[in-house]
Amino acid sequence: MQKIADLFPVLPEKLRQKRLEWPHGKINAVLDTDLSNEIDDLFALGLAILTPEKINLQAVTAVPFFNNRSTSPQDGMEKSYQEILYSLELLKKQKEHFVFRGSENYLPDPFTPVESPAARRIVELAQEAAGKDEVLYIFAIGAITNVASALLLSPEIIKNTVIIWLGGHNLHTRVNNEFNFYQDIAASQVIFDSGVPLVWVPCAGVAELLITSLPQIETNCGNGTEFGKYLQKRSRDYMKNDPQALKVIWDISTVLYILRPDLVTSRLIPAPIPADDGAWIEEANRHTIRQVTYLNRPGSFQYLYEILQKAPQ
Numbered sequence: 001m002q003k004i005a006d007l008f009p010v011l012p013e014k015l016r017q018k019r020l021e022w023p024h025g026k027i028n029a030v031l032d033t034d035l036s037n038e039i040d041d042l043f044a045l046g047l048a049i050l051t052p053e054k055i056n057l058q059a060v061t062a063v064p065f066f067n068n069r070s071t072s073p074q075d076g077m078e079k080s081y082q083e084i085l086y087s088l089e090l091l092k093k094q095k096e097h098f099v100f101r102g103s104e105n106y107l108p109d110p111f112t113p114v115e116s117p118a119a120r121r122i123v124e125l126a127q128e129a130a131g132k133d134e135v136l137y138i139f140a141i142g143a144i145t146n147v148a149s150a151l152l153l154s155p156e157i158i159k160n161t162v163i164i165w166l167g168g169h170n171l172h173t174r175v176n177n178e179f180n181f182y183q184d185i186a187a188s189q190v191i192f193d194s195g196v197p198l199v200w201v202p203c204a205g206v207a208e209l210l211i212t213s214l215p216q217i218e219t220n221c222g223n224g225t226e227f228g229k230y231l232q233k234r235s236r237d238y239m240k241n242d243p244q245a246l247k248v249i250w251d252i253s254t255v256l257y258i259l260r261p262d263l264v265t266s267r268l269i270p271a272p273i274p275a276d277d278g279a280w281i282e283e284a285n286r287h288t289i290r291q292v293t294y295l296n297r298p299g300s301f302q303y304l305y306e307i308l309q310k311a312p313q
Contacts, residue, residue, distance in 0.1 A: 002111065003193070004110050004111070004189060004190055004193035004194060005193050005194065005195060007111065007152065007155055007194070008151070008155040008158055008194045008195055008196075009155060009156060009158065009159065010195070011158060011159060011195045011196075011197075011287075013287065013288060015159075016195070016197050016287060016288055017268065017288055019135065019162050019197035020162070020197050020198075020199065020268065020288065020289070020290045022257075022258075022261045023135070023137070023258070026053070026054055026055070026056055027054065027055060027056065027135070027137045027258060028056050028058055028125070028129055028134060028135070028136050028137065029048065029055050029056065029057050029058065029136070029137040029138070029139060029258075030057070030058060030059045030060070030061060030121075030122055030125060030136065030137075030138045030139070031044070031045060031048050031057060031059075031060045031061070031139045031141070032060075032061045032063055032102070032118070032122075032138060032139065032140045032141065032142060032144075032146050032147055033045065033060065033061070033062070033063055033080065033084070033139075033141050033142055033251070034062070034063040034064070034065040034076060034077075034080050034141070034142035034143065035062070035080045035083040035084050035087065036065075036069065036070075036076065036079035036080040036082070036083040037065045037067070037069060037070075037076065037080065037142070038238065038250075038251075039231075039234050039235050039238045039239075039247065039249075040141075040247070040248065040249040040250045040251040040252065041080075041141055041142070041251050042083075042087060042230075042231060042234055043231065043249050043251065043252050043304065043308075044139070044141055044251035044252050044254065044255050045060070045084070045087055045091075046087075046091065046227060046231070046307070046308055046311065047252055047255045047256070047259070047304060047307055047308075048139065048255050049088075049091050049093055050091070050307050050308065050310045050311060051255075051259055051307060054258065054259055055255070055258065055259070058098075058125050058136075059098055059099070059100060059118075059121050059122075059125060060084050060088070060098065060099050060100075061099075061100045061101075061102050061118035061121065061122065061146050062077050062078070062080040062081035062084060062099070062100065062101050062102045062118060063076075063077060063080060063102050063103075063118075063141075063142030063143055063145065063146060064076050064077040064102060064103050064104065064105065064106065064142075064143060064145055064183075065077070065080070065142060065143060065179075065183065066183065067179070073103070073104065073105050073106060073183075074104035074105065077101065077102050077103065077104060078101070080102075080142075081099065081101050081102075084099050085099055087227070087230070090225075090226045090227040090230055090311075091227050091311060091312065092312045100116075100117040100118040100121045101116060101117050101118060102116050102117075102118035102119070102145065102146040103115075103116045103118070103119065103145045103146055103149060104116070106143065106145050106183060106184040106186065106187065107145060107148060107149065107184055107186040107187045107190070108186070109186050110148075110186040110187070110189040110190050110193070111152070112152070113148070113149035113150075113152035113153050114145060114149045115149070115153075116146060116149065118146040118150075119146050119147075119149035119150040119153060120150075120153070122136075122138065122146065122147065122150035122157075123150050123153055123154045123157060126150070126154070126157035126160060126161050127154070127157065129160050129161075130156075130157070130159065130160045133160075134160065135160050135161065135162055136157075136160060136161050136162070137161075137162045137163075137164060137258065138161065138162070138163045138164065138165075139164050139254045139255055139258075140163055140164065140165040140166070140167070140254070141165075141166050141180070141250070141251035141254055142180055143167075143179075143180055143183040143184045143187065144163075144165060144167060144180065144181075144184060144187045144188055144190075144191050145183075145184045145187045147163060147165075147187070147191065148184070148186075148187035148188075148190035148191055149187070151190060151191075151194055151196060152190065155194070158194055158195060158196040158197075161196055161197070162196075162197045162198075162199065163191060163196055163197070163198050163199065164199040164201070164254045164257055164258070165180075165191065165198065165199070165200060165201065165254070166180060166201045166203065166207055166250055166251055166253055166254050167180035167181040167188065167200070167201075167203070168180070168181035168188065168200070168202055168203065168274070168280075169181075169202055169203050169204035169205070170202040170203075170204050170205040170206060171202075171272060171280050171282065172205075173204050173205075175278075176274075176278045176279060176280060177278060178203045178204070180203075181274070181278065182278055185274060185276065185278055188274045189273075189274050192271050192272060192273060192274055192289070193271070193273070195287050197289075198271070198289040198290070199254075199257060199266070199289070199290045199292065200289055200290065200291050200292065201253045201254055201257070201292045202291070202292070203250060206253070206292055206293060206294065206295060207248065207250045207253045207292075207295065208248050208250070209294070209295050209297050210248055210249045210250065210252060210253060210295060210297060210300055210301070211246050211247065211248045211249075211297070212246070212247060212248075212249060212301060213243070213244075213245065213246055213247070214235055214236065214239045214241070214242065214243055214245055214247075215243055216301075217231065217232060217235045218232050218235070218236075220301075220305040220308075221235075221305070221308055223308065223309050223311070224313065225311035225312060225313055226311075226312075226313075227308075227311040227312075228308060228311055231308070235247070249304075252300065252304055253292065253295055253300075256295065256300055256303070256304075257292060259303070260299070260300070260303055262299075263295060263296040263299045263300050263303070264292055264294070264295055264296075265292070265293050265294035265295075266290050266291060266292045266293055267290070267291055267293055268288050268289070268290055268291075269288070269289060269290075269291050270282070270283060270284055270285070270286035270287070270288065270289075271286045271287050271288070271289045272286075273286070
């Protein structure tokens with residue numbers, strides 16, 4: 001029986017753990033996002049764009065999603081692509097050769113990639129990084145389809161790629177039906193079985209700590225910038241203009257891991273195995289990943305709002 005791991009080069013555990021150390025200095029990065037799905041992606045985009053002293057963001061890729069805000073995975077991806085373009089205008093960030101359409105559907109199985117401009121661009125950037133003896137970091141905040149496809153298209157890139165993914169619930173949860181994870185279990189299996197250096201941010205029990213309210217967003221994002229006004233508008237629309245509504249800003253967790261390690265607690269663990277039904281299987285003899293276990297909520301939001309003040313007028 002073919003195994004996913006057999007498709008990939010064997011990464012020495014010493015090298016993997018080195019990749020999983022927090023990086024000093026500026027990093028090369030890609031943001032892989034379903035920006036039209038929820039409002040938290042927009043906050044993560046702003047955070048990554050407005051911290052160029054630490055993050056050299058080289059591309060933003062659109063992720064497929066399918067729920068009541070899209071008519072199909074392809075429609076969700078296209079809506080996200082258009083939303084990325086509009087948001088970058090507000091941030092006065094170049095769009096040419098920077099934004100890429102992603103997969104139009106999910107992986108049919110964990111051995112078959114889905115071709116897309118996004119997957120191909122991730123491969124190109126990882127190969128460019130390898131040529132310079134550098135590492136490409138991927139902030140993945142949606143279904144992991146584009147990233148898994150890139151790994152399957154060019155397995156060698158696991159040697160100089162680090163994925164920071166918000167997806168799946170914590171290991172102790174009874175039902176692992178988290179949206180990013182469960183949309184494309186085949187792609188999730190690729191990420192956990194390939195041996196690629198992975199920083200995993202679970203949703204239940206970890207990222208869910210990053211909860212806020214509409215009044216807090218309106219008070220702290222209203223700095224007069226076009227991007228700040230748009231964050232407010234999107235938040236009001238998403239939260240139905242309800243001052244009592246609460247929203248987890250999940251996706252900033254991945255970017256905060258790089259920007260503010262003092263606000264993040266993590267540990268090295270054996271990579272869990274995603275079963276076909278989404279359940280976690282734990283085995284002690286697996287390769288190592290880094291699991292984020294805690295996020296400091298007050299410090300995270302204070303920092304987020306400070307950075308958003310840097311948006312161009």
